[in-house]
Amino acid sequence: xxxxxxxxxxxxxxxLAASVLGGLAGCDSAAPETRAAPVTVSVLAVQAARLTLTxxxxxxxxxxxxxxxxxxxxxxxxxxxxxxxxxxKAGQLLFQLDPAPFKADADSAxxxxxxxxxxxxxxxxQVKRLQPLMQADAVSxxxxxxxxxxxxxxxxxxxxxxxxxxxxKLDLGFAAVRxxxxxxxxxxxxxxxxxxxxxxxxxxxxxxxxDQVYVDVRQPAAMLEEIRRAASASTxxxxxAVILRADGTPYSLTGKQMFSGINVDPGTGDVLLRILVDNxxxxxxxxxxxxxxxxxxxxxxxxxxxxxxxxxxxxxxxVWVLGTGNAVSLRPVKVGSVVNQDYVLNSGLQAGxxxxxxxxxxxxxxxxxxxxxxxxxxxxxxxx
Numbered sequence: 231x232x233x234x235x236x237x238x239x240x241x242x243x244x245x246l247a248a249s250v251l252g253g254l255a256g257c258d259s260a261a262p263e264t265r266a267a268p269v270t271v272s273v274l275a276v277q278a279a280r281l282t283l284t285x286x287x288x289x290x291x292x293x294x295x296x297x298x299x300x301x302x303x304x305x306x307x308x309x310x311x312x313x314x315x316x317x318x319k320a321g322q323l324l325f326q327l328d329p330a331p332f333k334a335d336a337d338s339a340x341x342x343x344x345x346x347x348x349x350x351x352x353x354x355x356q357v358k359r360l361q362p363l364m365q366a367d368a369v370s371x372x373x374x375x376x377x378x379x380x381x382x383x384x385x386x387x388x389x390x391x392x393x394x395x396x397x398x399k400l401d402l403g404f405a406a407v408r409x410x411x412x413x414x415x416x417x418x419x420x421x422x423x424x425x426x427x428x429x430x431x432x433x434x435x436x437x438x439x440x441d442q443v444y445v446d447v448r449q450p451a452a453m454l455e456e457i458r459r460a461a462s463a464s465t466x467x468x469x470x471a472v473i474l475r476a477d478g479t480p481y482s483l484t485g486k487q488m489f490s491g492i493n494v495d496p497g498t499g500d501v502l503l504r505i506l507v508d509n510x511x512x513x514x515x516x517x518x519x520x521x522x523x524x525x526x527x528x529x530x531x532x533x534x535x536x537x538x539x540x541x542x543x544x545x546x547x548x549v550w551v552l553g554t555g556n557a558v559s560l561r562p563v564k565v566g567s568v569v570n571q572d573y574v575l576n577s578g579l580q581a582g583x584x585x586x587x588x589x590x591x592x593x594x595x596x597x598x599x600x601x602x603x604x605x606x607x608x609x610x611x612x613x614x
Contacts, residue, residue, distance in 0.1 A: 268598060268600045269592050269593065270599065270602060271558075271586045271588060271589035271599045271600070271602070272588035272589060272601075272602055272605075273552050273585065273587065273601045273603065273604055274536065274585055274587050275582060275583070276533050276534070276535060276579055276581060277533075277582075278531040278532065278533055278581040279531070279534075280528055280532065281574065282526070283529065283567055283569065283574070284523050284524060284525050284526065284569075285449065285523070285524045285526065286474065286521050286523050286524075287447040287448065287449055287503075287522055288447065288520075288521055289445040289447035289505070289519070289520055289522045290445070290517065290519055290520075291444070291445055291517060292443065292444040292446055292516055293439055293443060293444075293516045294439050294440070294444060294506075295411050295438070296437075296439075296516075297409075297411045297413075297438075298433035298435075298436055299324060299325075299407060299409070299415075299433050299435040299436065300428075300430070300433050300434060301327065301404070301426045301427070301428065302401075302404040302407075302428070303401050303404045303405060304427035304428060305332075305405060305426065306327060306328040306423065307326075307420055307422050307423060307425075307434075308326045308327060308328050308422060309326045310421075310422065311323045312418075312435075314416065314417045314418060315414065315415070315416065316414070316415060317413070317415075318414075318415050319412050320409055320410065320412045321408050321409060322408060323407075324407050324408060324409055324435065325420075326405065326406055326407070327407065327426070328405070329402055332398065332401045332402040332405050333402055335402075336395065336398035336399050336401075336402050338398075339394045339395035342394065342395075343388065343391035343394075343395050345391075346384065346387040346388040346390070347388050350385050353381035353384040353385075354384075357378055357381050360373060360374045360377050361374065407434060409437060410437070411437055412437075412439060413438050413440065413441075414438055414439075414512070415436070417435070418434070420432075420434050438516055440512055440514070441508070441510060442506060442507065442508055443509045443514045444488075444505065444507070445471075445473060445507055445514075445520060445522055446503070446504055446505075447503050447524075448495070448500035448503065449490075449500060449501060449524075450499055451499055451500065470484055470485070470487075470525060471485045471487060471507075471522045471523060471524050471525075472484060472522070472523040473485060473507055473514070473521070474523060475521075476520075478521075480523075481513055481514070481520075483507050483508060483514070484507070485505040485506055485508075486505065486506055487503060487504070488505065488506045503524075505522055532575075533574070533579055533580075534569065534572040535549065535572060535573055535575060536573075536606075537568065537571055537572065538587060538588070539587045539590075540563070540565060541590065546562060547562065547563050547573075548562050548563065549563055549578070549579070550585060550593055551579070551583055551584070551586075552584040552599070552601055556598050556601055557598050557599075558586060558595075558596070558597055558598075558599055559595060559596065560593075560595060562578060563575055563577065563578025564576040584601070586599075
C-alpha cells in the first residue's frame with residue numbers, strides 16, 4: 231500500500247500543477263476581453279464671433295390716428311356721402327343733417343342784426359344833432375350824455391347780434407358733417423332718417439389713419455437699458471424692428487422704435503414699447519396680433535455652444551470639456567440667451583476649447599475618449 235502511495239504522489243502533484251497553470255493561462259487570455267473600449271464622442275471647437283441678438287415679442291397693431299365722427303349739432307340725418315370701408319380725405323362731406331332749422335335760425339339772427347344796426351344808426355344820428363346844440367347851450371349836458379349812452383348801447387347790441395348770426399351760421403355749417411382727418415372709414419353706425427344729438431353714446435362712424443400704424447409690444451423692464459443702448463447705437467436714433475406674421479415670415483415692412491413707456495406694470499414687470507411702422511399697402515390692420523423682432527446691441531467675441539452640449543441641474547449649467555490627452559472634465563458655465571438653438575456663454579469657456587456635444591452619457595471625470603467632429607443634424611441631412 232505504501233508502495234502505491236509513493237507511485238501516485240508524483241502523478242497527483244503534476245496534475246494539480248498543470249491545473250493551476252491552465253487556470254492562470256485562462257485568466258491571462260480573458261483579460262483583454264473584459265477591458266472597456268474608449269468612448270467615442272462628438273466634439274465642437276468653440277469659436278468667438280460677433281453676434282447680434284434679437285428678441286421676438288408679441289404685439290398688437292393700433293392706428294396712428296383714430297377719430298370718431300360725431301355731430302356738433304342735433305338733427306335728422308338726411309344723406310350719407312361715403313362708401314363704407316373707403317379712403318376719405320380730411321374735410322370730405324360724410325353726412326348731411328336736415329339744414330332747415332339751422333337756416334331759419336340764421337335768417338332770424340340776420341334780421342336781428344339788421345334791427346340792431348338800424349337802432350344804432352338812429353342813435354348815432356341823434357348824437358350828431360345834439361352835439362352843436364349842446365355847444366350852443368340850446369340843450370343841457372344831461373340830454374346830450376343820454377344820447378351818447380343810447381348810441382353806445384345800440385352799438386353793443388349790433389356786436390351781439392353779429393356774434394349771434396355768426397353762431398347760427400356755424401350751426402348751419404355743422405349740419406354738413408365732414409371728416410376731421412384722412413384715413414379709412416368704417417361702417418356707418420346710423421342710417422338716413424335717424425335723429426342724432428350731441429349726447430349720443432354711439433358715433434356716426436369711425437375713421438382710422440393706417441398708412442402708418444403703431445405696434446405696441448411689452449418687454450421686461452430689465453431689458454430697458456439694452457433697448458436704449460440699441461436705439462442710441464442706431465444711426466437713425468431709433469432701433470429698427472422687423473414685423474412678423476403668425477407663421478414667422480416677415481412682412482415687407484420695417485418699423486422703428488418710437489419710445490418706451492414711463493410706467494412698469496406691477497403685475498408682470500413689463501414696460502410698453504411702441505414701434506412706428508409704414509403701412510402703405512394697408513397690410514396691418516388695427517387690432518391685429520403680430521410679432522416684432524427687436525435687435526439688441528451686438529456682442530463682440532461671443533461664444534456659442536449647442537443646447538444639447540449643456541447639462542443643466544436646476545440653476546447650474548455644466549459642459550464636458552476635452553482636455554490634454556483627450557481626457558474630459560466637467561466644467562461649470564454661465565449661459566445667456568438662446569440664438570438658433572445655441573446658448574450664448576457668459577463665462578466658463580475660452581475660444582478654441584472643445585466641448586462634447588454627443589456621447590456625454592457614458593463620460594466620467596478624467597476619462598480618455600476618442601473625439602470626432604460634431605456635425606449638426608441639418609448639415610448631415612444636406613450632405614446625403
